[in-house]
Amino acid sequence: MASVKNIFIPDRYVNQIVPTNGFTTLLTFFTSASMAFLIVFSVAMSFAADRLARSWSDSLANSATLRVSAPTADLDSQTDAALHVLSKTKGIASFRLLKAEEQQALLEPWFGPKVPINNLPMPRLISIEEDENGYDRVGLRLRLAAEVPSAVLDDHTRWREPLIKAAYRIWFLGWLSIGLVFFIVIAMMTLVTRAALSSNRKVIEVLRLVGATDQYIAAAFVRKFAFRAFFGSMLGAFIASMTLFLLPPEADQNAILTGIRLEGLEWSWLIVVPLSFFVLTFLTARISSLSILKSLT
Amino acid sequence: MESVAYSYGEELLSDLNISISQGSFYFLTGPSGSGKTTFLKMCYGSLIPTSGKLSVFGKNLPGLSRDEIAFLRRKTGVVHQDCQFLDHLNVADNIALPIMVSARNSLSDNVNLKELLNWVGLSHRSKALPPELSGGERQRAALARAIIMSPDIILADEPTGNIDWEMSQRLIRLLIELNHMGKTVVIATHDLNLIRFTKASVQARVLRISNKSVQLAGSDL
Structure with a gap:
């Protein structure tokens, strides 16, 4: 001591x-x-x-993106069908279709500003936010496969x-x-x-x-x-x-x-x-x- | 000491039987390499006997812990031929060192460093560093350090080995004075003149180490 x-x-x-x-x-x-x-x-x-x-x-865990890739003639109807399916799905807090400007902003890092995306066969992107209970991913995929075959649900798991x-x-x-x-x-x-x-x-x-x-x-x-x-x-x-x-x-x-x-x-x-x-x-x-x-x- | 022996691989001292009483004055003589320094080192716990019983202040040395040996050294004043100072501390600090390491935070009332410096004639050199001192001054500083804790026994190993006769006399007078105060003094030396000079003033006994053992010398010295 x-x-x-x-x-x-x-x-x-x-x-x-x-x-x-x-x-x-x-x-x-x-x-x-x-x-x-x-x-x-x-x-x-x-x-x-x-x-x-x-x-x-935190920011990506509760969100997903629905991509609708269809021939131009069917794109609008397929998108509407997808939006309809989402509106009937429990566990989804909100969803919205991304605007053309928003899609342009997403492409900007690769193609630079003012890409004329209207002339490109661009898919439609729908941003989805789930609520605290979450939605049934498997069930939603099955319904989309049946009603909107061109839609792909990406819940970000792959890259998150x-x-x-x-x-x-x-x-x-x-x-x-x-x-x-x-x-x-x-x-x-x-x-x-x-x-x-x-x-x-x-x-x-x-x-x-x-x-x-x-x-x-x-x-x-x-x-x-x-x-x-x-x-x-x-x-x-x-x-x-x-x-x-x-x-x-x-x-x-x-x-x-x-x-x-x-x-x-x-x-x-x-x-x-x-x-x-x-x-x-x-x-x-x-x-x-x-x-x-x-x-x- | 009872049947004490010491060996550095080869036996140097054996069958030492001697008792040194309080207040006595002893000289330890013998040729170089005979074991005088080893004898003294065993007395202050720097070396532990390889066999036998060595009691200092009633305690058996081989059984003591490292701390107990340190405490024993505080009651034993040691003066070496080469003095052993801390060269970066001045004379006064070197002399006060035993007090400082003994867990006292300052010099006690019983110890007056100035008086001690005056007694050994080093008042004017208190701020000097050890390498700046002459041989005689170093020995007197070592003596002052050895007695600052008021030890019961003073062990001096060839204290006059590096100094002239005049300075040797001065140092031995200090040791005689300490002996008159009741301190036990043991000096290892091969200087017969010093022994004769001392015996004129004090009842000093001479121990001679030869053939690995120690004997009390006769009055022929």
């Missing part, structure tokens, strides 16, 4: 007992800053992927699921990256502690000679590294938050980049990351140093 107290109580001696090694100090500080930066970014990416997956899932899977994969990779970064932090602290203890053998000998316990010696080393890592990770988290602020607005971005940001309680990660660094470096350095000191007779 006394050694834990030594970590937090300002003590000029505990601070000074381990000589400052500029290189190790800087290495610990900047590595922690870099790792914290990566963690905050991975967290933001994971949350963005999670939001994206949920948004796709891979997109959601991809988004969740990105979410998982984000958290995996965070785990790996924390693993690297543990490895780094173990190596730094080992290097510091072996390059300060004389300091350890003197401290033991004057009656210092292993806990006291470990505390002197741990204190040095834990605070360096804490301040470094604070800097990294701060730079990451600034970078997130400075990312271009959503309208200027594409695909997965949309929404890489922190929202609401997610900002608490800017505090959680440095604190996690402190706890992790404290525990790693303490366990490593006590184990090394035990082996030094």
